[in-house]
Amino acid sequence: MTQPQPIHDPAHIKALAHPIRLALLDFLGSVPQATATQCAEAIKESVASCSFHLRTLAKHGYIEQADAPDAKSKPWRVLPANRSRSFEPDSPAKAAAISALTNAMISQLAVRVNEFITAAPTLPEEAINRALVTAQNLWLTDQEHEELMSVIEKALSTFHKRNEDPSLRPEGASHSRMFLVMTPELSAYESNTPEENS
Numbered sequence: 001m002t003q004p005q006p007i008h009d010p011a012h013i014k015a016l017a018h019p020i021r022l023a024l025l026d027f028l029g030s031v032p033q034a035t036a037t038q039c040a041e042a043i044k045e046s047v048a049s050c051s052f053h054l055r056t057l058a059k060h061g062y063i064e065q066a067d068a069p070d071a072k073s074k075p076w077r078v079l080p081a082n083r084s085r086s087f088e089p090d091s092p093a094k095a096a097a098i099s100a101l102t103n104a105m106i107s108q109l110a111v112r113v114n115e116f117i118t119a120a121p122t123l124p125e126e127a128i129n130r131a132l133v134t135a136q137n138l139w140l141t142d143q144e145h146e147e148l149m150s151v152i153e154k155a156l157s158t159f160h161k162r163n164e165d166p167s168l169r170p171e172g173a174s175h176s177r178m179f180l181v182m183t184p185e186l187s188a189y190e191s192n193t194p195e196e197n198s
Contacts, residue, residue, distance in 0.1 A: 008088075013097035015060040017104040020045055020053045025062060025078065030163050030175065033066040033077040078164075109179050130176055138182075152180065 007013055016022060023043040028034060034042070036051040043050070054076050057063045066077040089095035120128060140148065156178075162168045 008094070010091070010093040010097040012060045012062075013094060014100055015056060016062070017097070017100040018053065019104060019108050020049060021057055022104060022108050024050060024053055025057060026177075028063060028076060028078045032164050032166070033075040035073055035075045039076075105179075112177065130174075 016025070020043070023045075024039055027039055027042045036047050036054055039045075039050045039054065040047045054063065058065070058076070061079065063076050063078050066075040068075060089098050116131065120131075162173070
């Protein structure tokens with residue numbers, strides 16, 4: 001299983017906190033490589049805008065130019081080490097950058113989920129059956145939390161190589177997106193509980 005690569009520079013983290021860059025990295029993570037024109041078609045942005053943001057992603061070490069099939073093409077690909085990333089908020093600057101990135105990701109994903117919900121009445125049953133929205137309350141020790149995360153990561157890693165190598169996708173496989181969030185209750189970390197006003 002590929003271990004997430006830690007990113008330490010706050011500037012590199014904050015560079016991702018842009019909807020177009022997140023969309024580009026998401027698309028490039030699902031294909032072996034793509035040009036700015038192909039990226040523009042996929043995320044419905046202009047070629048000029050995609051070219052600018054692709055260069056920014058490359059500057060911060062997330063992507064690189066791939067081998068071109070001809071002299072005119074300039075494809076990009078996600079750096080193998082950056083297909084899985086981790087961010088540790090071990091400084092105020094990094095914590096602020098991670099917060100900005102997380103807010104951008106959640107905003108982007110909220111739009112995507114709302115688009116699916118809006119389109120749901122017109123979608124075939126198999127598409128509806130692939131959707132999942134769930135909320136769970138869990139009481140876990142630190143060790144149980146780590147074990148659960150390990151099980152989830154191991155299960156998902158089985159399918160990761162299909163993103164970069166289409167030949168590994170079995171017949172009938174279709175593209176799905178998953179966003180998993182788990183947060184502890186803040187009350188567990190509050191040192192003082194304010195008294196209620198009478």
